[in-house]
Amino acid sequence: MASKKEFDFKQEHFEKVRDMVTEHAGIVLTDAKQDMIYSRLVRRIRKTKTGDFDGYLAYLDDPANDEFTEFINSITTNLTSFFRENHHFELLKDKVLPELMERNKDSRKLRIWSAGCSTGMETYSIAMVIKEVIPDNAGWDVKILATDLDTNVLQTASDGVYEVERITGVSDQRFNTWFMQGEGDNATKAKVSKKLRSLVTFKQLNLLQPFPMSGSMDIIFCRNVIIYFDKETQAVLFEKFANTQNINSYMFIGHSETLYNVTNKYKLHKNTMYQRIQ
Numbered sequence: 001m002a003s004k005k006e007f008d009f010k011q012e013h014f015e016k017v018r019d020m021v022t023e024h025a026g027i028v029l030t031d032a033k034q035d036m037i038y039s040r041l042v043r044r045i046r047k048t049k050t051g052d053f054d055g056y057l058a059y060l061d062d063p064a065n066d067e068f069t070e071f072i073n074s075i076t077t078n079l080t081s082f083f084r085e086n087h088h089f090e091l092l093k094d095k096v097l098p099e100l101m102e103r104n105k106d107s108r109k110l111r112i113w114s115a116g117c118s119t120g121m122e123t124y125s126i127a128m129v130i131k132e133v134i135p136d137n138a139g140w141d142v143k144i145l146a147t148d149l150d151t152n153v154l155q156t157a158s159d160g161v162y163e164v165e166r167i168t169g170v171s172d173q174r175f176n177t178w179f180m181q182g183e184g185d186n187a188t189k190a191k192v193s194k195k196l197r198s199l200v201t202f203k204q205l206n207l208l209q210p211f212p213m214s215g216s217m218d219i220i221f222c223r224n225v226i227i228y229f230d231k232e233t234q235a236v237l238f239e240k241f242a243n244t245q246n247i248n249s250y251m252f253i254g255h256s257e258t259l260y261n262v263t264n265k266y267k268l269h270k271n272t273m274y275q276r277i278q
Contacts, residue, residue: 007045009038013053017041020060021075024068025149025206027228029075040074073150080118083125083169085223087271088252092126092219096250096273097133100218101140103248109141110134113217113244115207116225117146120157120192120200125169126221127196128178136195145213147205158202160192207237216246223272224254231262238263245276 017037018029029037041056048067050056060067083089100110112130114123123146134140148154156162167175167190179190205212207225220241226234241251242265251266251274253259259266259274266274 005038005042007038007042007052009034009053013057016057017075021072025072025076025208025228027075028230028233037075041071044070044074069151073152076150080121081169082121082167084122085255085272086169088221088223088273089125089129091271091273093129093133096219097130100250101134104218107141108139110143110219111215111217112142112144112219113213113221114144114146115205115220115222115241117148117154117157117202118150119153119162120146120160120202121162122221122223123157123200123202124160124178124192124196127199128174130199131178131195142199144200145217146200146202147207148202149204149206151204154202154204160197161189162192164188164190207240208233211240211244213244217244217249218246219250219252220245221252223252224257226253226257226262234262238265242266242276247276247278249276250274251276 014029014031014034014037021027021029041053044067045052045056047070048056048059050059059065060071097110104110110130112126114126117123123144127144130142130144134142146157148157164181165188167179170179175190178193178196180193181187181190203212222241226237229237238259242263245251250269251259253272253274255272257272259268265276267277269275
């Protein structure tokens with residue numbers, strides 16, 4: 001890279017960062033990501049007062065500090081919004097939940113996983129749909145597991161507090177039902193209702209590591225996550241996902257993603273929604 005920047009960022013720096021990110025998180029960084037990596041890590045160099053990229057990378061190698069977590073948090077991308085790719089939530093409401101409620105009518109239990117949940121907007125969108133389809137007094141045991149590698153976004157998700165201007169894609173009716181807007185100095189913020197938050201458990205999880213959950217997931221949302229993995233890693237990941245799901249359970253992935261040539265454990269249903277098959 002050209003070095004007309006605050007810090008000299010050489011190809012060897014980028015390659016070391018790329019190797020660490022691939023080894024730890026399975027994310028494959030192309031050369032086109034160099035400017036992004038530079039801009040994100042410059043903030044960490046300033047914060048840690050390590051002087052330059054040589055100093056910062058040496059600092060990362062020191063197990064006496066906790067910088068590696070901040071390093072990974074800085075690299076991961078967390079673009080999200082409420083009801084992003086809304087056709088998935090329409091399918092969840094109109095097809096998937098009614099079908100699973102019929103299938104699970106004896107156990108009256110549903111388990112849903114939001115993998116790569118970021119700041120929780122996807123997760124709470126799922127929770128809103130569930131509450132709208134399944135009444136509180138219906139006697140169903142519904143739980144949502146929400147996981148992400150980034151500890152910072154998980155804290156935001158767990159708190160459930162957002163700037164009102166970021167709560168886009170949510171109808172006025174849903175906003176009035178599921179959010180509590182602050183007053184005074186907090187008037188620009190809104191908190192997700194306790195009813196929604198009670199459905200969700202937030203956990204840090206590196207998808208490349210063993211999955212700690214037991215039982216079967218009826219629905220998995222893993223959207224806009226696998227684009228950062230190479231095909232080999234994707235194949236391993238979806239083998240692990242498949243092992244957590246029963247036949248005919250559902251998997252949602254991002255609109256720009258595909259499981260073609262990745263796995264034979266899922267079949268495409270429609271609009272990047274898949275079903276687990278034998």
